[in-house]
Amino acid sequence: xxxxxxxxxxxxxxxxxxxxxxxxxxxxxxxxxxxxxxxxxxxxxxxxxxxxxxxxxxxxxxxxxxxxxxxxxxxxxxxxxxxxxxxxxxxxxxxxxxxxxxxxxxxxxxxxxxxxxxxxxxxxxxxxxxxxxxxxxxxxxxxxxxxxxxxxxxxxxxxxxxxxxxxxxxxxxxxxxxxxxxxxxxxxxxxxxxxxxxxxxxxxxxxxxxxxxxxxxxxxxxxxxxxxxxxxxxxxxxxxxxxxxxxxxxxxxxxxxxxxxxxxxxxxxxxxxxxxxxxxxxxxxxxxxxxxxxxxxxxxxxxx
Amino acid sequence: xxxxxxxxxxxxxxxxxxxxxxxxxxxxxxxxxxxxxxxxxxxxxxxxxxxxxxxxxxxxxxxxxxxxxxxxxxxxxxxxxxxxxxxxxxxxxxxxxxxxxxxxxxxxxxxxxxxxxxxxxxxxxxxxxxxxxxxxxxxxxxxxxxxxxxxxxxxxxxxxxxxxxxxxxxxxxxxxxxxxxxxxxxxxxxxxxxxxxxxxxxxxxxxxxxxxxxxxxxxxxxxxxxxxxxxxxxx
Numbered sequence: 460x461x462x463x464x465x466x467x468x469x470x471x472x473x474x475x476x477x478x479x480x481x482x483x484x485x486x487x488x489x490x491x492x493x494x495x496x497x498x499x500x501x502x503x504x505x506x507x508x509x510x511x512x513x514x515x516x517x518x519x520x521x522x523x524x525x526x527x528x529x530x531x532x533x534x535x536x537x538x539x540x541x542x543x544x545x546x547x548x549x550x551x552x553x554x555x556x557x558x559x560x561x562x563x564x565x566x567x568x569x570x571x572x573x574x575x576x577x578x579x580x581x582x583x584x585x586x587x588x589x590x591x592x593x594x595x596x597x598x599x600x601x602x603x604x605x606x607x608x609x610x611x612x613x614x615x616x617x618x619x620x621x622x623x624x625x626x627x628x629x630x631x632x633x634x635x636x637x638x639x640x641x642x643x644x645x646x647x648x649x650x651x652x653x654x655x656x657x658x659x660x661x662x663x664x665x666x667x668x669x670x671x672x673x674x675x676x677x678x679x680x681x682x683x684x685x686x687x688x689x690x691x692x693x694x695x696x697x698x699x700x701x702x703x704x705x706x707x708x709x710x711x712x713x714x715x716x717x718x719x720x721x722x723x724x725x726x727x728x729x730x731x732x733x734x735x736x737x738x739x740x741x742x743x744x745x746x747x748x749x750x751x752x753x754x755x756x757x758x759x760x761x762x763x
Numbered sequence: 764x765x766x767x768x769x770x771x772x773x774x775x776x777x778x779x780x781x782x783x784x785x786x787x788x789x790x791x792x793x794x795x796x797x798x799x800x801x802x803x804x805x806x807x808x809x810x811x812x813x814x815x816x817x818x819x820x821x822x823x824x825x826x827x828x829x830x831x832x833x834x835x836x837x838x839x840x841x842x843x844x845x846x847x848x849x850x851x852x853x854x855x856x857x858x859x860x861x862x863x864x865x866x867x868x869x870x871x872x873x874x875x876x877x878x879x880x881x882x883x884x885x886x887x888x889x890x891x892x893x894x895x896x897x898x899x900x901x902x903x904x905x906x907x908x909x910x911x912x913x914x915x916x917x918x919x920x921x922x923x924x925x926x927x928x929x930x931x932x933x934x935x936x937x938x939x940x941x942x943x944x945x946x947x948x949x950x951x952x953x954x955x956x957x958x959x960x961x962x963x964x965x966x967x968x969x970x971x972x973x974x975x976x977x978x979x980x981x982x983x984x985x986x987x988x989x990x991x992x993x994x995x996x997x998x
Binding site: 531533534557560630631632634635636653655656657658662663666667669670672 | 783845849850851928930931937940941943944945946947
């Protein structure tokens with residue numbers, strides 16, 4: 460009898476808890492315009508960009524959750540499609556070639572690339588806003604010694620004979636990504652001695668350059684530490700890489716006119732020089748990404 | 764069904780069976796990394812465990828230290844070792860060895876500790892020297908428990924060697940990491956499947972090795988002993 464009574468009490472208590480929790484989940488603080496979740500890729504530049512978007516939206520009155528360093532593009536895109544993320548800083552050409560499964564439609568024109576990207580985003584409930592002037596393109600770098608030995612300044616300087624002596628290193632997505640290894644093969648006709656799977660312009664790539672296990676590798680044009688590492692970026696003289704301008708990818712459901720205005724205002728001010736200096740501060744000087752983002756926003760009159 | 768079909772197509776594609784990224788090459792890498800780690804771990808753990816178990820001393824200390832080893836995540840060790848030693852197989856083998864040691868150390872200690880003291884007395888009474896006694900009397904009796912430790916280590920190491928791909932190493936982990944990065948879930952799943960199969964194969968082959976190593980006398984002893992307990996319980 461006693462036992463029965465207890466289980467009834469338990470049931471009532473659990474039901475009450477569940478109802479309370481459900482209520483708590485739906486109510487939002489009246490001062491906030493809504494909650495948005497901002498995500499970033501797993502490299503420092505993306506954290507700074509996500510922080511800039513997030514802080515600007517917070518300044519406008521939104522409550523912001525951050526999912527920084529969430530992962531590679533497949534992970535971030537899966538999260539935003541599932542509605543676990545509302546906005547992330549993308550790159551026009553890279554997003555297009557991701558969503559069209561490497562169809563090769565990206566060009567060096569950011570506006571056209573973004574328009575094309577939106578035709579793929581719309582059916583999955585996403586939208587890309589106006590691209591910024593800031594570009595972070597893939598680039599290919601060699602150590603100074605290699606550049607001097609083979610007289611390399613641009614990618615077309617690499618002859619098939621030279622390529623046959625070089626080991627190439629890049630992230631795991633490179634062998635299937637149009638603006639990486641397939642591009643080097645189809646546009647420049649390069650077949651390297653070996654291809655080493657590392658990371659996308661991270662500490663593995665730097666370690667591999669350092670111990671000589673690769674002689675050419677993928678870097679970003681916004682890297683500020685290439686000179687210090689003794690690396691030379693080879694000029695993409697046949698324009699293989701496409702318009703990787705920074706732009707926000709946002710869930711259509713969350714893309715109110717106000718949110719769009721805030722993010723487009725940010726993009727109107729963001730330059731490649733800003734990116735280089737901010738990436739330098741975070742990646743090389745180990746400053747906090749959110750502090751670097753705050754400093755940029757203050758410089759651009761967002762201080763509250 | 765569609766999914767199973769894609770998996771089947773992945774495995775029946777001949778390009779996945781040759782070259783630097785082919786299954787045979789990845790298998791060799793995976794087995795090599797795992798075998799090196801378990802072998803080095805065994806060279807460290809078994810002598811210590813056997814000696815401590817034989818003398819019956821410092822057992823708590825050994826087990827506690829090796830339990831600290833269990834608490835250290837392999838991924839953490841891998842990242843730190845990569846920072847210190849740079850790119851290559853060394854950081855991978857180091858972190859996997861750290862994973863391999865605790866089960867072998869604990870099990871070999873307990874295995875030697877559990878040898879019947881009467882048997883040890885008898886060995887001494889028959890004039891066995893200490894080393895001979897360990898090698899010819901205690902060790903054979905300890906094999907089942909000791910090998911269980913080796914098996915646990917090996918299976919854990921095979922399953923964890925996928926981490927190698929995170930710092931540009933080889934092995935089946937390559938398919939999982941690359942599959943994720945290349946939007947190729949089938950490749951990732953195939954990698955996971957291959958790791959699972961290899962872990963099962965490791966378990967089975969070590970179980971067979973264990974049966975070979977266990978002295979015939981103990982094998983014969985086991986069956987009636989179990990029957991005895993059974994009858995005792997029902998009575």
